[in-house]
Amino acid sequence: MSVLPANVTVGAQTISPGGTTPYRFIETARAIETEVGHVIIGQPEVVRGVLTCLLAGGHALLEGIPGLGKTLLVRTIGEALDLSFSRVQFTPDLMPADITGTSILRDSADGSRTLEFQPGPLFANLVLADEVNRATPKTQSALLEAMQERHVTAGRTTHTLPEPFFVLATQNPIEMEGTYPLPEAQLDRFLFKLTVPYPSEEDLLRIAQVTTGVGMPHPARVASGAALLELMRFAREVPVAEPVLRYAVRIVRRTNPDTPDSPAEIKRFARYGSSPRGLQALVLGAKVRGLLEGRFNVAFEDIRSVALPSLRHRIILGFEADAEGVSTDKLIHDVVSTTPEE
Amino acid sequence: MTMLSPTATYHAELRQELGSVGRALSIQRGLVWAARGLAAGTVVVLGLVIAAWIRGTVDSLPIVLLAAAPMAAGMLTGLGSLFIHHSTSELARRIDRVARLSERSTTALELGATGADFPLALAQMRDAVEHLKRVDLLEAFPLRVPKNELMTAFFVVVIAAIVGLSPNPWLLRARASNPAITIAREQAQRVQRLADSIQPQGSAEIEALRQLVNKGAKAIDAKSNEPDAALSALQDLEDQVRQMSAGDDQLASALAAIASALAADPATQNLANAINTGDMRQISQAAKDLAQASAGLSGQDQQRVAKVLRDAAGQAGRSSPSVSGELSQAADGLDNAAASAMAQAAAAGDQSQADQSGQAQQSGASAQTGNAASDALNQLSDNAAAAGERQRTASQLESSRNALERALGRTQSRSGSTSPGRSASNGQGNQGSNGQNGDPSQSSTGAQGQGGDGTDANSGAGSPGGDQSTGGDNGQGGGYSTGGDNQTKADASGSQLDTITTPQQVPSNSPFTPDQSSANPYLGDAGNANAQASQESVQPSFSSKPTSGNDSSSIPLGLRDLVKDYFSSLDKKSP
Numbered sequence: 076m077s078v079l080p081a082n083v084t085v086g087a088q089t090i091s092p093g094g095t096t097p098y099r100f101i102e103t104a105r106a107i108e109t110e111v112g113h114v115i116i117g118q119p120e121v122v123r124g125v126l127t128c129l130l131a132g133g134h135a136l137l138e139g140i141p142g143l144g145k146t147l148l149v150r151t152i153g154e155a156l157d158l159s160f161s162r163v164q165f166t167p168d169l170m171p172a173d174i175t176g177t178s179i180l181r182d183s184a185d186g187s188r189t190l191e192f193q194p195g196p197l198f199a200n201l202v203l204a205d206e207v208n209r210a211t212p213k214t215q216s217a218l219l220e221a222m223q224e225r226h227v228t229a230g231r232t233t234h235t236l237p238e239p240f241f242v243l244a245t246q247n248p249i250e251m252e253g254t255y256p257l258p259e260a261q262l263d264r265f266l267f268k269l270t271v272p273y274p275s276e277e278d279l280l281r282i283a284q285v286t287t288g289v290g291m292p293h294p295a296r297v298a299s300g301a302a303l304l305e306l307m308r309f310a311r312e313v314p315v316a317e318p319v320l321r322y323a324v325r326i327v328r329r330t331n332p333d334t335p336d337s338p339a340e341i342k343r344f345a346r347y348g349s350s351p352r353g354l355q356a357l358v359l360g361a362k363v364r365g366l367l368e369g370r371f372n373v374a375f376e377d378i379r380s381v382a383l384p385s386l387r388h389r390i391i392l393g394f395e396a397d398a399e400g401v402s403t404d405k406l407i408h409d410v411v412s413t414t415p416e417e
Numbered sequence: 418m419t420m421l422s423p424t425a426t427y428h429a430e431l432r433q434e435l436g437s438v439g440r441a442l443s444i445q446r447g448l449v450w451a452a453r454g455l456a457a458g459t460v461v462v463l464g465l466v467i468a469a470w471i472r473g474t475v476d477s478l479p480i481v482l483l484a485a486a487p488m489a490a491g492m493l494t495g496l497g498s499l500f501i502h503h504s505t506s507e508l509a510r511r512i513d514r515v516a517r518l519s520e521r522s523t524t525a526l527e528l529g530a531t532g533a534d535f536p537l538a539l540a541q542m543r544d545a546v547e548h549l550k551r552v553d554l555l556e557a558f559p560l561r562v563p564k565n566e567l568m569t570a571f572f573v574v575v576i577a578a579i580v581g582l583s584p585n586p587w588l589l590r591a592r593a594s595n596p597a598i599t600i601a602r603e604q605a606q607r608v609q610r611l612a613d614s615i616q617p618q619g620s621a622e623i624e625a626l627r628q629l630v631n632k633g634a635k636a637i638d639a640k641s642n643e644p645d646a647a648l649s650a651l652q653d654l655e656d657q658v659r660q661m662s663a664g665d666d667q668l669a670s671a672l673a674a675i676a677s678a679l680a681a682d683p684a685t686q687n688l689a690n691a692i693n694t695g696d697m698r699q700i701s702q703a704a705k706d707l708a709q710a711s712a713g714l715s716g717q718d719q720q721r722v723a724k725v726l727r728d729a730a731g732q733a734g735r736s737s738p739s740v741s742g743e744l745s746q747a748a749d750g751l752d753n754a755a756a757s758a759m760a761q762a763a764a765a766g767d768q769s770q771a772d773q774s775g776q777a778q779q780s781g782a783s784a785q786t787g788n789a790a791s792d793a794l795n796q797l798s799d800n801a802a803a804a805g806e807r808q809r810t811a812s813q814l815e816s817s818r819n820a821l822e823r824a825l826g827r828t829q830s831r832s833g834s835t836s837p838g839r840s841a842s843n844g845q846g847n848q849g850s851n852g853q854n855g856d857p858s859q860s861s862t863g864a865q866g867q868g869g870d871g872t873d874a875n876s877g878a879g880s881p882g883g884d885q886s887t888g889g890d891n892g893q894g895g896g897y898s899t900g901g902d903n904q905t906k907a908d909a910s911g912s913q914l915d916t917i918t919t920p921q922q923v924p925s926n927s928p929f930t931p932d933q934s935s936a937n938p939y940l941g942d943a944g945n946a947n948a949q950a951s952q953e954s955v956q957p958s959f960s961s962k963p964t965s966g967n968d969s970s971s972i973p974l975g976l977r978d979l980v981k982d983y984f985s986s987l988d989k990k991s992p
Contacts, residue, residue, distance in 0.1 A: 312537045316524040318510065365519075371541035374519035417510070 100306050103298050104130065104367050110155040110294035115148050116285060117278025124269040124384050125152060125243065127367065131359040132307045133266020134222050134242040136207075136257075136388065141247055143271045144282075149203040149243040155294040156303055158200035159237065165210035167253065171217030174204075175227040176234070192229055197221050200237055200300055204244035208254045218242065219261045239303050259347075259391055266356045267381075268388035313362035315373040320358065322416055323378045327354040329410045330390050338409045344396035345406060349389040356385040375416050382411050427542035428529025431522065434549040435508045441554040442511065443499050445561075451495025452566035458487025459573040466577040473588045473598075473642050475581050483577075487570065516552045521545040588642065597644035597824040604817040605638035605647065608654070611813045615806055622661075622803040629657055630810055648821050655814045658807060664739075665804040671737035672700060672801070675729035675744065682725040684710065684718060697805025701798045708794035711747075716755040723751035739800075743793045750790030 104126060111122050121137070125148060128135040137145045146162070153160030163174050176195035180188050196202060197218070204218055221227050222242050226235045244265070246257075262268070274282060285292065298306075329337040331348030341348070358373070360381030365373045383404060390403045421429070462483050469475045503511075509522035525545030528538045592598045612631040617624035633654030640646035672692045680689035684707070691703035714722060730744035 309537070312535060314524050314528055314533065314538060314541055316520050316527050318523060319520055368519075370519055370521065371537055371544055372519070372521055372524035376519060 099302075100130075100309050100366050101369060103302060103306060104363075106297035107152070107155050108367075110297055111148070111151050113292050114151040114294055115144055116281045117274040118144065118148065118271065121148065121269050121271050123367070124267055125149070127360055127363045127381065128267040128269075128384075129156075129239075129241055129303070130306055130310050130363045130366075131266060131356075132239070132310075133356065133359065134244070134264065136262070136265040136268045137243060137245045137271055138248050138268060139245070139271030140249060140273070143273065145245045145271055146203060146205055149201065149245075151294050152243075153201040153203075155297055156201070157296040157299050158239070158241075158303070159300075160201045160203070161196035161199035162203040162205060163196045164205045165207050165214065167209060167211060167255075169210045169214050171214050172229075174214065175217050175221065176229060178230055190230070192232060192234060194234065195227075197227060198234070198236060200239055200241065202240075202242045204242055206247060207244040208246040208256055210255065212255050212258070215255065215257060215261060218244075219264050222264050237300075239300055239307065259389075262388045263350055263352055265388060267360065267384035269384050270387075310363045310366060311359070313365055313371060313373060315358060315362065318417065319361075319373050319375055319378060322375055322414065323354060323357050323361070325414050326378065326382060326410055327351075327357060327386070329414055330386060330407070338406075338413050340401070340406055340409045344392055344399075344401045345390050346393040347391040349386050353386050353389040357381060360385050379411050383407055422532075422534065423539050424529060424532050424534045424542065427525070427539065427546055430546045431525050431529055431542065431549065432505055434546065435505050435512070435522065435526075437554060438508045438512045438549075438552075438557075439503045441558040442503060442508065443501070445558040446501065447495045447498045448560055449563045449566070450498035451491040452563035452570070453491075454494025455487050455491030456566045456570040456573065457494070458490030459570045459577065461490070462486055463573050463577040463580070466581045470580050470583075470585050471588075472639070473585055473592075474639060477638065478581070487574075512549065512552065512557065515557045516548075518545070518548050518552070521548050591642070595644065597821070598642055600824040601641040601644045601647040601821055602638065604651065604821050605634055605641050607817055608637055608651070608814065609634035611810060615810070618802070620799055620803055622799075623806050626658070626661060626803070626806055626810060629661070630654065630814075633657070644821065644825055648818065648825060651814065651818050651821060655811065655818060658811050658814060662804070662807040662811060664737075665807055667737040668740060668800060668804050669695075669697075671733035671740035674732040674736050675740075678729040678732050679725060681728075682722060684714065684722045685725050685729075697801045697808055701801035701805060704794050704798035704801060708747075708791040708798065711751060711754075711790050711794065712788075714751075716759045719751040719755035723748040723755065726751065740797065743797045743800075746793035747790045747797075750788070750793060754790060 107126055108119075108122060111126070112119065115122055125135055125137070129152070137148070139145055150160060150162070163169070172195065174195045174197050176193050176198065178190040178192050181191045182188055207215060207218065210218075217227075221236060221240075225238075225240055226233050228234070247254075327349045328334045329348075330341060330345065330353070331337060332342045332345045334341075334348070337348075357378060361373045361377035364377040364380055365371070368374075368377070386407050387403045390406060392401065392403060392406075395401075396406075465478065465483065466475065469478050505526060506523070509526045510520075512518060513520050513522050521541070522545050525542040528542055608630060612627055612634050615623060615627040615630065617627055633650065636650045637647050637654070640650050676689045676692040678689075679685040679692065688700070688703040688707050691699040694700075711719065711722065726744045726748035730741045730748060733744060734741040
């Protein structure tokens with residue numbers, strides 16, 4: 076448990092924590108975690124991952140079998156953050172306009188007709204793209220363009236999406252029939268890829284107790300969209316020491332099989348390593364994690380903690396890895412464990 | 418008053434805290450390195466002990482030095498490590514890692530260096546400083562006893578002790594199979610005792626000799642496990658002693674030359690007798706006695722002694738200018754003293770009212786000239802004493818070398834060449850070849866030992882060289898001989914102690930100067946080998962030589978009885 080410093084007083088200057096974001100950031104983040112934790116049982120790492128992703132200003136891809144509470148998690152976060160929330164169930168017949176919106180012909184009172192843009196579900200602060208891999212690539216592209224550019228174009232008009240804008244997509248790894256796996260370039264747009272684990276026996280017991288009763292718990296709203304934006308800007312100010320930054324760079328470089336000092340497993344099983352966007356995700360995620368841990372700096376441990384969600388969807392495995400059942404998680408673990416801090 | 422910015426203030430505080438970290442780290446590291454130095458020192462000591470154990474010289478290892486060396490090494494490395502400089506960034510990373518500060522210090526140090534002053538930076542630096550202040554440096558860098566290093570040192574010391582105390586089986590086996598090793602060690606100890614027995618008595622020459630022998634003894638001891646090398650070291654030492662004795666031959670020749678001249682006066686008779694013994698110690702003592710006695714002589718006696726010394730100086734001039742000079746100085750001093758005394762007496766008779774101050778001046782001048790004579794004679798005494806020590810040393814070294822050579826099964830071929838006049842032939846003897854009665858140049862006392870049947874007739878007027886006998890141990894097959902045989906000389910520059918018997922040095926009343934040719938009066942009846950003169954008539958002090966030789970330390974203790982028996986047998990043979 077970290078010890079937060081009291082009021083910073085230097086000479087005649089006093090820096091009050093109450094008016095500054097370092098303390099509010101931590102208080103808000105912890106409040107969100109607490110509120111979400113009341114609803115989502117037994118998934119603290121996933122909750123922390125999603126929260127980290129949101130505070131870092133990125134989008135998250137949640138992967139897990141159906142029924143693990145992915146949708147509930149996203150909805151609960153939306154409620155706790157007092158954000159506009161929309162959910163899109165991706166199906167093969169879902170069209171881009173179904174998510175971005177479309178212009179419709181509207182009759183006015185004077186009898187004239189005008190085209191009016193009707194925003195789609197993407198026009199929300201928090202968008203849940205459920206089973207994103209079931210939609211066609213065309214629709215996926217529309218979503219991913221919105222994720223990257225944070226605006227949509229309908230006809231000749233470009234519509235800016237609201238701030239903050241988060242996409243939390245889910246996909247089912249086992250039902251591959253009739254799905255359109257996201258291409259690597261589009262996967263790269265997600266800051267984190269979080270895997271939702273199966274709950275433990277105790278967690279299942281609690282889930283059964285809490286969700287089969289009369290009343291369902293609801294999270295309290297602990298922050299607004301504006302506050303979240305402030306926290307996002309603040310998270311980017313967290314200083315990173317050069318040795319830590321170099322450590323992150325080394326990890327990312329060593330995921331590439333062409334790097335001379337990359338582990339043998341990477342050279343053998345990986346076709347491509349992480350892109351520089353992976354490094355950005357690594358550092359941003361580490362900054363948020365550092366703050367969530369009560370620090371105002373990034374530690375080596377922060378880098379290690381966010382290495383898996385930041386990089387696991389950015390490493391492209393070769394055929395040999397598929398044949399031998401080697402996952403990207405194992406390769407990242409090898410890279411992290413063999414990369415020296417100094 | 419200058420107000421520092423918050424960033425600078427935090428940066429200064431941070432550096433201050435890191436300074437404390439650096440000191441704690443240095444102390445911890447110093448302790449570790451001291452233990453490592455100690456361990457390294459013990460390893461070195463173990464190496465020395467093993468080397469000595471292999472060579473069988475463990476006893477000669479300096480225990481105090483062996484104990485002090487590891488400690489000194491530990492202290493040096495420990496103190497040296499305190500001067501290792503730690504950069505602040507290194508200290509920050511170190512304390513971050515050790516105290517689990519999650520890179521707070523490292524980040525704060527960078528922020529302070531860049532002068533970052535945004536709120537989060539200030540909060541971070543404040544956070545880092547607060548955390549650093551809470552760190553217990555003794556807990557972060559505990560002064561743990563470096564057990565591994567100390568245990569290593571302990572075990573190494575134990576091993577060294579075991580090795581040092583246990584006998585070397587290979588060495589024991591080697592010694593058992595090669596007795597020469599034991600003999601080499603014994604001779605090394607003997608040479609060491611010889612070095613210890615040398616008393617400088619204020620003489621620089623004798624002190625130099627003592628140091629040389631002492632150093633040589635250690636060299637021989639160090640090589641005692643290799644008898645050949647030990648013999649070589651012994652021979653080297655012998656050579657060096659011989660080099661120091663280069664001038665002794667001239668001294669001996671000069672003394673021999675002046676013996677007859679000195680015998681002419683009762684006051685110098687003792688010195689002459691001492692010279693006739695050939696014992697430099699006796700000569701030294703006699704010269705010293707003469708120096709003391711000269712001051713108490715009357716004026717006439719002083720003049721007489723001065724004349725004798727001047728004659729002796731003339732005799733010694735050819736052999737040794739230095740001896741001649743010393744005698745001349747002594748004669749001059751005595752002359753001056755006699756002149757002063759006589760002038761004083763005359764003045765006392767003629768002018769009874771002479772003032773006391775004038776007498777005092779004359780008395781002082783007399784004493785001064787008397788001192789000059791004493792000084793010259795004392796110088797002669799010192800030279801003789803140094804020569805005597807060198808003779809004794811050379812004799813002992815030769816004896817040791819002979820013993821070692823016998824142990825190695827070698828013939829003592831160096832005897833004749835290394836010590837002319839004291840040949841130590843190995844069982845060869847002179848076999849009567851030197852029996853040229855009446856030839857003073859062939860003074861020899863034969864040999865004993867295997868095949869050594871020499872009972873050479875002693876002839877000539879020279880004093881026998883038997884008083885400087887050296888040689889091997891009786892009964893070990895090594896013969897010995899005393900007395901010189903110039904015919905056996907291989908080294909022309911060798912000692913001429915026995916040249917006391919050479920014709921040109923024989924005291925003679927011949928009117929001819931040495932540079933003039935003349936018939937040798939001693940060769941008249943020498944060729945028929947029928948000389949019937951008794952030993953005593955040739956050398957009156959002959960029978961006393963064995964006794965006096967035995968009394969001196971020049972004859973090894975174990976051989977004295979043998980020498981005495983030999984000369985006793987000569988007494989029985991003599992008519």
